Amino acid sequence: MSQELSKVTKAKSQSEPGRYGLGGGLYLQVSPTGTKSYIFRYKLHGRSRHMGLGSANTLDLKEARKRATKARLLILDGIDPLAEKDAQADAERQKRARTKSFADCAAVVIANKTKNAKNPKHIAQWTSTLETYVYPTLGKRPVGEVTKHDVEAVLRPIWDTKHETASRVRGRMEAVFDYAKAMGYREGDNPAAWKGNLQPLLGDGSRAKRHQPSLPYTRIFEFMADLRKREGTSARALEFAILTAARSSEVLGATWAEIDFDAKVWTIPAARMKANREHDVPLSDAAIALLKALPRIKDVPYLFAATRGGKLSDMALSMTVRRMNGETPKFVDRVSGDPVVPHGFRSTFREFAGNMTTHPREVIEHALAHRLPDAVERAYQRSTLLPKRALLMADWAAYCERPNTVGNNVVPMAQARA
Structure with a gap:
């Protein structure tokens, strides 16, 4: 040796x-x-x-x-x-x-989607829904060990009560498992696949559409009077959202460059619209006055800027409504009894326009940036109907100011039946 x-x-x-x-x-x-x-x-x-x-x-x-x-x-x-x-x-x-966990794979999928994301809110929803519904039980599990019954257990509690959310969660889980299979982290069928996999277990998912809790239009003056007593950017953003019948995301992302004060029009870019089409919103005198009273922060483009200069958070308007309602909600949906939410004021506006005015249905639907359901009607109605929508929004602003205000196009129902 x-x-x-x-x-x-x-x-x-x-x-x-x-x-x-x-x-x-x-x-x-x-x-x-x-x-x-x-x-x-x-x-x-x-x-x-x-x-x-x-x-x-x-x-x-x-x-x-x-x-x-x-x-x-x-x-x-x-x-x-x-x-x-x-x-x-x-x-x-x-x-x-x-040993790669579901959360490990989901992080990569989300990062890949972020690179080409047009809507940051959509990516944030990916993260929040997975953190809320999936990670507590499957986040740390090896992605190769998850079965369709594990996925079913995640979705079952919300399949009936929050069906739209559950469907999105399932689709997001399916994308994560697709990535895991491509990387060799798991073998076999995708446990979150729908047809022939989860469909027999959960059903076809046809559910009655659950509407967002909305305030009866007869109480909008009461709500607006309370809202206008409140200070702060969030309160003004909610007021502007109600006066324009716009979605919260459209209001929170609004910039000064989108406002034409001379024409009294707010032009929302296609990228921020649900239908992915540019949308012009006629601004009532009340909406214009609100905007002119807002402070402008140097180098900040947003109408409703957060304290540190960025956009208000997605929860800003919701928290304003919750604070107004307090522990014993007074502004509630007349059918469900649930506290109202910001998106519900679009329904409030729709009911007001349909019940209290003679404005045509297509004008009202255009005001809400809704796609007309009938293809033939859409083909003939290509105009944005902006002048007619301006009259509608003026009537709405007047009604929010004082319910007994009657404009040229506002006809109380009792009078309309006479």
Whole structure:
């Protein structure tokens, strides 16, 4: 053994590049850069091959010989040591891949979507819905171990009560599992797939549409009077949303550059519209007055800016309504009894326009930026009807100011029936 150690010591002292034999197919290899490692040379099926065993700085002679002996035993069994080494490395990679959690994969999917996202709010919804409904039970689970019954267990509690949200969560989970399969983190069918998978378990998902809680239009003056007593940007943003019958996201993203004070028009870019089409909103005198009273912050483009200069949060309008309602809600939906929400004021406006005015239906639908349901009607009605919508919004603003205000196009129902 002392002679063998002497061999190794002598070989390790070499600085010239080359291979220095240590017996039994074991060599010490010196690279052109001076690094030294053990290799094992062998022949199998008439081919000469060599396999790296490890660095001489970390591997001693005893361990190097043990590895060389193990390789020779494999050769005796007709197994290529290199192929075996690759197979073990691949198995180890697969083992590590199997430990990838659902949340790990979801983070990559969300990051990929963020790169090309046109709507940051949509990406934020991905994160919030997964954090709320999926991560508590499946977030840390290895993505390769999740079954369709696990997915069903996540969706079942909200399938009937929050069906639209549940459907979106299912689709987002399906995308995460697709990514996991592509990366080799799981095998087999996608557990969140719909047809032939979750559909038999959850049903076809046809549910009665649940409307957002809305305030009866007969109480809008009461609400607006209370709202106008409140200070703060959020209160003004909610007031503007009601006067324009716009969606919260459209109002929160509104910029000064979108307002034409001379024409009394707010032009919302297609990118912020649900229908992905530019939309002109006629502004009533009340809406114009509200905007002119707003403070302008230097270098901040938004009408309703947060304290630090960015946009108000998505919850700003909702929290304003909640504060107005207090612990015992007074502004509630007349059917469900639920506290009203900002989006519900679009329904309030729709009911007012339909019940209290003679404005045509297509004018009202245009005001709400709704797509007309009938294809023939859409083909003939390509105009934005802006002048007629301006009259409608003026009537709405007047009614919000004082319910008994009657404009040229506002006809109380009792009079209309006479």
